[in-house]
Amino acid sequence: MSTQVPGNPEDFPNDGLESLVADWASDQKTFKNVSWGKAMMWIFLLSDTFIFTSFLTGYMTVRMSTTVPWPNSSEVFALTIAGNHIPLLLIAIMTFILISSSGTMAMAVKFGYEKNRKVCGILMLITAAFGASFVGMQIFEWTKLIVEEGVRPWGNPMGAAQFGSTFFMITGFHGVHVSIGVIFLVIVAVKVLRGSIELGRPGFLTGRKGNYGMVETMGLYWHFVDLVWVFIFAFFYLW
């Protein structure tokens, strides 16, 4: 053990379980070709997964422990348009928009790595616009629930008080994630469009140079926020 030589990476197989073992047994980097920022984002998202899991577990527990019937969510979240009563219409649109924004984000990452800064930046701004419209619709949804349906965090006319409390808490926490994402998307998009990455201009806060890996790191976060929404959608609106 004492003076073993860590193997030459070229001797190791490039795929399968053996390459996994080789990576974990190697020196310097466990995840080869993964930048520090990307590794950090993955680990952060793992931690954030536990936050949302705890929220959703809490929601399911109180839904089971409450003694009052749960409101029918497809009725509560219905819109009446031109006389037609359509359940879950707004949520369907919101979900569609958020998932589309994942598409534009993925394209931004691709153009980023091709160093096409104009297209990359514009796609990021489109992603941010999708995200902002999602938050806007969420504000509309909250307003409608609070003003028209009379739902409050501590109670509502339709049934269990926990309906309002879990709804505002979980969608609110998700909405904060989307909003933070929008802010950072705009910041990174401006950085890309100004050419700060090519010029190697130091960042405003950290004083360090950026690179197009930032776009991908940003994208990881954005896809995660989308994925979480799918779970919230399934557990909250469809159950």
Added chain:
Amino acid sequence: MTGVAHDETAYAPPSEVPEEELYHPKTFIGKYIWSQDAKVIAIQYSLTAIGIGIVALVLSGIMRLQLGFPDTFSFIDPSAYLQYVTMHGMIMVVYLLTALFLGGFGNYLIPLMCGARDMVFPYLNMLSYWVYLLAVLILVASFFVPGGTTGSGWTLYPPQSILQGTPGSNWGIILMLVSLAFFIIGFTMGGLNYIVTVLQARARGMTLMRLPLTVWGIFMATILALLAFPALFVSAIMMLLDHTLGTSFFMPAIMSMGEQLDYEGGSPVLFQHLFWFFGHPEVYIVALPAFGIVSDLISIHARKNIFGYRMMVWAIIAIGALSFVVWAHHMYVSGMNPLFGFFFATTTLIIAIPTALKVYNWVLTLWRGNIRLTVPMLFAIGFVFTFINGGLTGLFLGNVVVDVPLSDTYFVVAHFHMVMAVSPVLVIFGAIYHWYPKITGRMLNDTLGKFHFWATFLGTYAIYYPMHYLGFLGVPRRYYAMGNTDFIPESAQAVNASITIAALFVGVIQLVFFYNLIVSYFRGKASGGNPWEATTLEWQTPDTPPKHGNFGAELPIVYRWAYDYSVPGADLDYIPQNQPPKQTSQRDEDAQ
């Protein structure tokens, strides 16, 4: 290095990690206040944690005064007593031990031991400290708000923690929860740094299985923290909403002071599950760094390689994984389904296997070692004793039928203070005596250190051994006064008085330690770069204390594991990790 025929760099693969962009400030404020150097951040973390820890130590002294000499001190009333209990527990567990092990030792040792210039995200690392400081300040502020701090016990169980009648149920609990949320945010920033640095920024030749066990312990503890703190964060937010907006997450329909409250349909047991899903891994967040550090202390000061290095690593990983499936053993009397008790008792006893394995390996490392009874070694051996004691009572409490009668007695207090308070604190002292020469360039005074060790070690036994007995008598914990209770004999009071005297003695003795820390900083004997003749990279830096960037112009290249002590045929009884293979002995070099 001249005269070596082989190309030494051929033994390490080419560099994959890019040279880190370091920001070298020129001003005093940039260097020591808004510092992005992990070593300065580590010292900031440590001083803040020790500062708030002294507050918690004083609180425990006041509690002991009340218990040992009831009806003597008029300034301690029942609600103040409960507030001291709460703040003592919370500060010690979260703000002292977690912050000191991970923020303090983690920041100082991870980059140095991995052979990195700094943490991978120095700016985030700096923010981590300042958010932690904010959390501490919010916590301190709760002493001064109307109603004082919360007095609901460190577990903050609802409903009582937010109902009228519990001390600090207005401002105290709100500030407590906000402070915890900030602590978690700050910790997450630091924790991401520690993990990515270990995984992605090691030196050339430094494989995971060549890392010192200190890094392994801190690394695994950080993973636990990043996965466990979310549950606490969520329960803090939910309880804040219950308190401020009147939601009913944790609050069932409830009568308080003869009035029906607006709460309805919540689940108090949900809080306990969320809290202990955090709370049990938290035990190992504190214990794993202690395990790692003590492994290195024992190996270095016994001049012997650690026994079963791979086993030790896998035991750390196994303990970490198992710690997530044992949480409800804190809840045997909560009214949950008894079948859960069976499951959680089984997992709890399984976790004793890797833990016992580590203890055997420490003992086997000592066996026939060339033991140097330095102060760090004394503390390390003291830890092994104390940890065995605390671990054995853990077997009692892990079994449902034994736990139920012992729940909420002084037996529980004795158990977790042995295993989670005294043990890690002994390691912290040992680690400070061990690494102080690297941090300051001066040795701590040996005589004072030995006095500090024996007084602390024997003193803590005088405190906690009798508590086991009190627990068997059925003396309940968290009580302000026992009053006239039939099943508690008169003599229990005498035991309590003696415990108090021992506790005050141990508390005051710590002044010797602080005196030693301060005086040795100015007058201590110069230590040189490697006073303990250790192999790990932090002792091989060109400067002591290491400068920003740690390793001078060239990063070290690692050729061997961290435990090459007393290798047969080598000139010295230790071979640094960065010493090339052909140079282990002068004779080899001459032959070429």
